[in-house]
Amino acid sequence: MARTSRKKAVSKPAAGSLPIPTAIYARLSHEDAAENGRVTIESQIEVIRNYLSGFRELQEAEVYIDNGYTGTNFERPAFQRMMQAVRDGQIRCIAVKDLSRLGRNYIETGHFIEKICPFFELRVISVNERFDSEGSGSGMLSAPIFHVINDLYSKDISQKTCSALRAKRQKGDFVGGYAPHGYQKDPENPSRLIADPQTAPVIRQIFTWRAEGLSCGAILRRLNQADIPSPGRYRFENGIRTNNNGKGSALLWNRHVLTDILKNQVYLGHLVQGRQLTSYYIGVPAHTVPPAEWAVCRNTHEPIVSEELFEQAQQAGRAGYEKCTGAHGSNAHLPQKRSVYGKKLVCAECGAVMRLHRSVSRNRDKVWFTYVCPTYAQHGRQGCSRRNIRQAELDAAVLESIRAQLAAFLRQETVCAELARRAGAQARLPQQGLPEAERLLAKKKKLFASLYADFKDGLLNVDEYRSAKALYHEEIAALEAEAERSRAPAEQLHALAHEGPRWIALAKQYGKAEALTAELVDALVSEIRVCPDGSLEIAFRFADMLEALSKNYRRAIEEGA
Incomplete structure (x- = not known):
């Protein structure tokens, strides 16, 4: 296509230019809202829309809102969705009220912009900063300064927030995001806890059962069989979203939640806070605090259980622990084992990593080992249907499968040698230049790169530009696929010539293994899934290599090489 000389591109194209899909991004942290009520999501959007009305080439595509998220990192749901739209080509411009809405960490924000x-x-x-990354005015020069100011502001806010929260904890004010199960925040004073009439009786019942001598497993079964909502499920059903309750109604009571409740002094009317802290202003990430440094305030709210009931539950817990440890001591003379599978052995139904469990006979003279699904062990058929599989049977089946696969691989040794010879011969051939598909692809990409310039110079109108762009996209996609297909055989041949001998060596090393070991599993197995009917699905690390060897050898025979 003929070209004319181009003038320097201006920042605001003339009327009739192709609209640029623009995202409006608004963010408000809890600290922003508390410090200045005038800074709202709505006011940010209004300011941005008024400003964008002066840019005829910018067209609002979507509004992305992160309400209640910090600006010290980019782990925000709306921001991540916006960036996915950018990657998909749906957004080509982002507009914010000020750079602090984008981010307050100047290193990360600067890297993002630059x-x-x-x-x-x-x-x-x-x-606010009159900053436009397409321009070259004073806004560009001041942007790094704003990044530094925003970062310093974040650290200042962090320091003030930490100090304020520390003071509130020491005063006996509740500072958590949501109330512990059994309580709710007082509508008239969110810093105080009051009993939740729906869940407080459940807490009392849990302590009563434990004081009566019921094990944690028995309590869990009663709660789940009665379909009493777990804390995570209860919060989910009441509109409280956390990092741990994404499964909603599928969340069952579990041992971790139950033991946390039974140890928590909040049910005695005392607040124990500050067990996990973050201090951004001094660069300290979230960390667990030693018990001696916790903020403990007594008699801050109405207790749900009495001191007597709480202590009875603790005594029952200690008795159960002593009984368990005593039993372990009496079985110390019996053999113990560790799983050779690590995290590679999973339940095919629920996805949980199966655990190795030791069972002991009544006379304490025999022992056997079983892999159990922890979900079934804790929740029964409410959680999962798969029970267990004997360790000896599993090891024998896996070892037999490994031997069979390694024998099949060793039969490909001559194939590996032949493919290595072919790869070496191909590498010694003189280069014939780029394949036709790659040559055409490079040409089309070059033409596509000049397409927008032709449009801005007036050589193409909007309809012609859109039509040509769509055509180039189709042609480039087809040529990329063709180029990939033309490169694939040679690339695969060289990969096989390099990797094949390594796997052959491993097959020789482990082919006559007499016992299953962690080293053997780690080297050769990707995953083992135990299905509800007891069958196994074993994924081998070299399975793709074995298939590729056979395929390439057949191709070599067909080509007569």
């Missing part, structure tokens, strides 16, 4: 955005050809506009 590295990530140019890579995606993404334009960024900040209203």
Whole structure:
């Protein structure tokens, strides 16, 4: 296509230019809302829309809102969805009220604006700073300064927040995001806890059962069989979303939740807080705090259980622990084993990693080992249908499968040698230049790169530009697929010539193994799934290699090489 000389591109194209799909991004953290009630999501969106009305080439595509998320990192749901839209080509410009809405960590935000955005050809506009990444005015020069200011502001806010929370904890105010199970925040004073009439009776019943001598397993079964909502499920059903309750109604009571409740002094009317802390202003990430440093305030709210009932539950717990440890001591003379599978042995139904369990005879003279599904062990058929599989039977079946696969691999040794010879011969051939598909692909990409310039110069109107762009996209996609197909045989041949001998050596090393070991499983197995009917699905690390060897050898025979 003929070209005319181009003038310097201006920041605001003339009317009739192709609209640029623009995302409006608004963010508000809890600290922002508390410090200044005038900073709202709605006001941010209004300011951005008013500003964008002066840009005829920008067209609002979607509004992304992160309400209640910090600006010190980019782990925010709406921001991540927006960036996925950028990667999909649906968004080409992001507009924010100010750069602090984008992020308050100047290193990460600076990297985003200066590295990530140019890579995606993404334009960024900040209203308050008059910053436009497509321009070259004073806004560009001041952007790094704003990044530093935002980071310092975040650290200042972090320090003030930590100090304020510390003072509230010491005063006996509740500072958690949501109340412990059995309580709710007082509507008139969110820093105080009051009993939840729906869940407080459940807490009393749990302590009563434990004081009566019921084991944690028995209590869990009663709760789940009665379909009493677990804490995670209860929060989910009441509109409280956390990192741990995404499964909603599928969340059952589990041992971890139950033991936490039975140890928690909050049910005596005392607040124990500050067990996990984060201090961004001094660069300290989330960490567990030693018990001696916890903030403990007594008699801050109405207790759900009495001191007597709480102590009875603790005594029952200690008695159960002593009985368990005593039994372990009496079985110390019996053999013990560790799983050779690590995290590679999973229940095919629920996906849980199966655990090795030791069972002892009544006379304490015999022992056997079984792999059990922990979900079934804890919840029964409410959680999973698969029970267990004997360790000896499992090991024998896996070892037999490994031997069979290694024998099949060793039969390909001559194939590996032949493919290595072919790869070496191919490497010694003189280069014939790029394949036709790759040559055409490079040409089409070059033409596509100049397409927008032709449009801006007026050589193409909007309809012609869109039509040509769609055509080029189709042609480039087809040529990329063809080029990949043309490269694949040679690349696979060289990969097989390199990897084949290594797997042959492993097959020789482990082919006559007499026993299953962790080293053997780690080297050769990707995953083992135990199905509900007791059958096994074993994924071998070399399965793809074995299939590729056979396929390439057949191709070599067909080509007469």
